[in-house]
Amino acid sequence: QEYIEQNMDARWKMSQRTGEFLSKQIDEMRVKLERSEDAVQEYARRNGLLFTDEKTNVSSEKLLQLQDALSKAQTDRVQKQSRWEMATTAPVDTLPDMLDDRNLQDYETRLTDLRRAKAELEETYTADNPKVKRVDAQIASVVRRMELQRDDILRRIKNEYDESMRREKLIESDYRKQAGIVTDQGDKSITYNILKREADTNRQLYDSMLQR
Secondary structure, rough: OOOHHHHHHHHHHHHHHHHHHHHHHHHHHHHHHHHHHHHHHHHHOOOOOOOOOOOEHHHHHHHHHHHHHHHHHHHHHHHHHHHHHHHHHHOOHHHHHHHOHHHHHHHHHHHHHHHHHHHHHOOOOOOOOOHHHHHHHHHHHHHHHHHHHHHHHHHHHHHHHHHHHHHHHHHHHHHHHHHHHHHHHHHHHHHHHHHHHHHHHHHHHHHHHHHH
């Protein structure tokens, strides 16, 4: 019984000494952990490094977004450029924009009706007849409106092409600037990651001591 009591007393004293030692180590480890985490945050603030999570740099994420936007802008510009080049080389009446325009379709129908009416009048009247002249004036008016509508469509195609080019150049400029920022932050990120790993290691040691 005495042996058991002495053994338990020795174990208790050993546990106390171990607890006192670990408490001291935990205090020192806590200070070290706080310093290492502060060093990580301070370095990030000083160098303008922002992260959306543990691995994703905000600058790199923005660069990827700009890269995607630039790709879409280039695709859009190519389509608008192709449309404009076709508009300047192909016969106007064969362009899809002309064929699909509702106003032009209405003008075409109106023009066909007027020409048919004129043909019927010419079977009875001469070209100097007021009725024939009135129809001629209506035909000329419709033709002018068709020409104005075609001009508006061509102008719209050109404006859309110009706008797509401006947008592509602006995004490309932003992309180049952001690429420079990311490149500059590359070396800084290496130092940041070293500090971060040190802080993570200290955190693991601290948690391990707390468990003991």
